[in-house]
Amino acid sequence: MRIIAANCLFMALSLACLYPQQAAEAADEELTVFAGRLVDVRSGSIRSDVALRIRNGLIASVEDADPETLPVDYLDLSEYTVPPGLIDAHTHLCDNSYMGQAFGHWIYPAASFGIVGTVNARKTLRAGFTTVRDVSAPFYADIALRDAVEAGWVEGPRILASGAMITMTGGHGTWGNWMAPDHQLSTNAHLQADGVDEVRKAVRVHVRNRVDLIKLAATGGFGTANSLPGAASYTVAEMRTAVEEARKHGLRVAAHAHGAAGIRNALAAGVDSIEHGSMLDDEGIEALRDSGAYLVMDLLAARFDLIEENRDYSDKGLENSNEAEFAAFQAVFRKAYEAGVRMAFGTDAGIYPHGRNAEQFALMVESGMSNADAIRSATLWAAELLGKSEQFGELAPGKAADLIAVSGNPLTDVTVLERVEFVMKGGAVVVAP
Numbered sequence: 001m002r003i004i005a006a007n008c009l010f011m012a013l014s015l016a017c018l019y020p021q022q023a024a025e026a027a028d029e030e031l032t033v034f035a036g037r038l039v040d041v042r043s044g045s046i047r048s049d050v051a052l053r054i055r056n057g058l059i060a061s062v063e064d065a066d067p068e069t070l071p072v073d074y075l076d077l078s079e080y081t082v083p084p085g086l087i088d089a090h091t092h093l094c095d096n097s098y099m100g101q102a103f104g105h106w107i108y109p110a111a112s113f114g115i116v117g118t119v120n121a122r123k124t125l126r127a128g129f130t131t132v133r134d135v136s137a138p139f140y141a142d143i144a145l146r147d148a149v150e151a152g153w154v155e156g157p158r159i160l161a162s163g164a165m166i167t168m169t170g171g172h173g174t175w176g177n178w179m180a181p182d183h184q185l186s187t188n189a190h191l192q193a194d195g196v197d198e199v200r201k202a203v204r205v206h207v208r209n210r211v212d213l214i215k216l217a218a219t220g221g222f223g224t225a226n227s228l229p230g231a232a233s234y235t236v237a238e239m240r241t242a243v244e245e246a247r248k249h250g251l252r253v254a255a256h257a258h259g260a261a262g263i264r265n266a267l268a269a270g271v272d273s274i275e276h277g278s279m280l281d282d283e284g285i286e287a288l289r290d291s292g293a294y295l296v297m298d299l300l301a302a303r304f305d306l307i308e309e310n311r312d313y314s315d316k317g318l319e320n321s322n323e324a325e326f327a328a329f330q331a332v333f334r335k336a337y338e339a340g341v342r343m344a345f346g347t348d349a350g351i352y353p354h355g356r357n358a359e360q361f362a363l364m365v366e367s368g369m370s371n372a373d374a375i376r377s378a379t380l381w382a383a384e385l386l387g388k389s390e391q392f393g394e395l396a397p398g399k400a401a402d403l404i405a406v407s408g409n410p411l412t413d414v415t416v417l418e419r420v421e422f423v424m425k426g427g428a429v430v431v432a433p
């Protein structure tokens with residue numbers, strides 16, 4: 001019954017499914033899930049034969065169990081390993097940059113970004129990612145998508161959305177840098193702001209438009225014309241103003257930052273996370289560790305761009321081959337991890353095709369992270385970065401019933417997370433085994 005109700009809710013195949021009260025009734029149901037093996041992310045160990053009792057979409061209890069004693073209609077995952085639902089802390093669900101010119105930002109109307117978002121949200125959830133932090137989308141498409149998922153109109157993960165990244169004039173994320181000065185685009189897709197007053201206003205505009213966090217560009221970037229990833233952009237004063245304004249509303253701040261100087265500036269301003277960090281130096285690693293800010297390194301997007309697509313970045317100030325640049329990126333990851341920097345899983349989905357998110361686990365392990373920590377980075381630690389540790393990130397009483405199932409043991413072979421065979425979000429089954 002439960003599985004039928006959940007699928008019905010997501011697919012909206014019948015009229016009854018369209019009414020929200022149906023969802024509310026379904027959520028009131030109680031359900032028992034029996035896991036043959038459960039991943040305890042806190043201890044980094046496997047527990048065998050565990051019953052999860054789920055009530056109103058939340059986990060009520062997690063106990064050792066004998067299937068003989070369970071209710072007759074329990075959901076049987078005895079053949080599977082059950083980790084918590086995964087979290088990707090850096091996605092762009094409303095963007096398909098990986099398509100290159102075929103997804104030209106200046107061709108499509110605003111609605112297109114929301115439409116691709118609905119497709120990508122579904123792929124992401126079905127890949128086992130029950131929560132994402134979406135860090136920049138044009139036209140508030142991310143806000144529209146977040147609300148559509150929450151209302152049950154479309155299938156997708158829980159979304160924390162930043163609205164468009166706030167960037168300086170001509171900074172990373174600015175469309176149309178390649179155009180002649182007399183053909184510049186309006187700034188309604190991205191959000192350009194210069195100086196503390198404009199930056200403060202940009203944050204206020206985002207707060208009014210109901211963002212969940214603020215994203216700033218602290219350096220240039222790869223995907224923007226006339227922008228150098230190694231070059232710092234916002235001043236400490238500008239970013240400090242953004243952080244101050246965001247904090248008034250209880251919002252966190254993520255900083256896109258590749259170059260070492262921009263990373264230092266962002267940390268001095270008090271941001272909560274450094275996104276990318278590709279040119280992080282020893283001083284930056286120390287500053288990161290001391291600040292307690294998170295590092296979100298998108299190894300998968302980097303591999304896609306540099307290795308899989310072998311893109312030409314000769315105009316970006318890189319001195320080495322793409323292979324050497326990717327190896328250097330992995331070396332930074334290893335150094336930061338070994339130094340004890342807090343790290344959260346984030347892939348920059350959209351730079352590569354959505355739904356492949358879990359491929360990053362293997363790259364993290366290859367770069368020196370333990371399997372248990374790679375899984376923690378996408379559960380416990382990502383939930384901390386999102387400020388949502390109370391709500392999800394582990395399978396424990398009081399947390400959301402967000403869980404997945406895989407064959408095999410991710411603590412010994414992390415690639416099993418690339419083949420998710422069951423997904424539950426908030427107690428509703430999305431993918432049945």
Ligand SMILES: [Zn+2]
Nearest residue numbers: 090092135348
């Ligand atoms: Zn990104």
